[in-house]
Amino acid sequence: MLKLYYNPGSCSLASHAALEEAGLAYQVELVDLTRDIQFSADYRLKNPWGRVPALQIGDETLTENVAILNYIADSVPGRELLPRAGLARARAIEWLALLSSTVHVAFRPIFRPGRLAATEEGQRDVAATGLAALQSVLDLLDERLGDRPYALGDRFSLCDLYLFVFALWSRRPALAARLGPLPRLDAFGDRLAQRPSIAAAMAQEGLAWPAAVRAA
CATH class of the missing domain: 1.20.1050.10 (Glutathione S-transferase Yfyf (Class Pi); Chain A, domain 2)
Known part of the structure; x- marks a missing residue:
């Protein structure tokens, strides 16, 4: 199961919509930037930069939209969500x-x-x-x-x-x-x-x- 850490209306919306576009099963967890949750010790274990998005993939966590969008596209190659090569x-x-x-x-x-x-x-x-x-x-x-x-x-x-x-x-x-x-x-x-x-x-x-x- 994939878990996306997001904040409403932030740049994490791109990764959120990409998960929907890909049809992948996923969960979401709100990182409330208005309460500085992104700087909490627990979240910094996911993303030491204190930013969203972060995508948990099993025991791994991937950060940055560019990387996450590439990962999502490559997870469903048949959909060609990004050009292949x-x-x-x-x-x-x-x-x-x-x-x-x-x-x-x-x-x-x-x-x-x-x-x-x-x-x-x-x-x-x-x-x-x-x-x-x-x-x-x-x-x-x-x-x-x-x-x-x-x-x-x-x-x-x-x-x-x-x-x-x-x-x-x-x-x-x-x-x-x-x-x-x-x-x-x-x-x-x-x-x-x-x-x-x-x-x-x-x-x-x-x-x-x-x-x-x-x-x-």
């Missing part, structure tokens, strides 16, 4: 790495300015500077997605579940009317929110796909 697989890893590093990190100054500055004034400066940087990253992401239905083109992959997380984050109240138009990312999110795997994971986590409110 060669340049196509490398392109998928390229997308996952981009989302894990550049895109994820771009949200941090807005959602967690306290990790980057100690004073209130410093945090306000971090958030203001970070908003411009986030807009630039999301504009490039919107451009890269283009008019294709999925990250890798015409075929769905687990890259799309990870990309969906950031489409969801772009609609958080903290960013309402603060981001410029992201038409392709919005359309992508609208489509993916209807996918059964995402809908099931979001329902389990008590989430809903919100309407977009973009700056003019």
